[in-house]
Amino acid sequence: MDDKRWLTIHFTDGREMKFRFPRQSVDSRNMQSIMEKMLQSNQVIMEVEGVMYMFPYTDIKYIRVSPCPDVLPEVAIQGVQLSGE
Incomplete structure (x- = not known):
């Protein structure tokens, strides 16, 4: 299993920055609270x-x-696909 993660920040002025990082060791039970913070x-x-x-x-x-x-905020819509429409 690949433990590398990628994050791209797209800025309002059109620039972007890309980052690579290892899987973070966060207890999945606390993930909701961490995301809210x-x-x-x-x-x-x-x-x-x-x-x-x-x-x-x-x-x-x-x-x-x-x-x-692995864990998303409760309000996240899951299973979404991009559409060309």
Whole structure:
């Protein structure tokens, strides 16, 4: 099983940054709470090669994470497919 994950932040000005990281060791029972805290913080915070990055949500258009996390927020719609319409 591949434990590598990919994250791409797409910014409102059209730029993007791509990151690769190992599977995080988070208890799946706490994942819902962790995701709620991330959304309330109004920023994405990452340690990247020994440096802390903080990205305010106001500068982010969307974030793509692959593969999909094992646990999603309760409000997430699952099983969705992109459509060409």
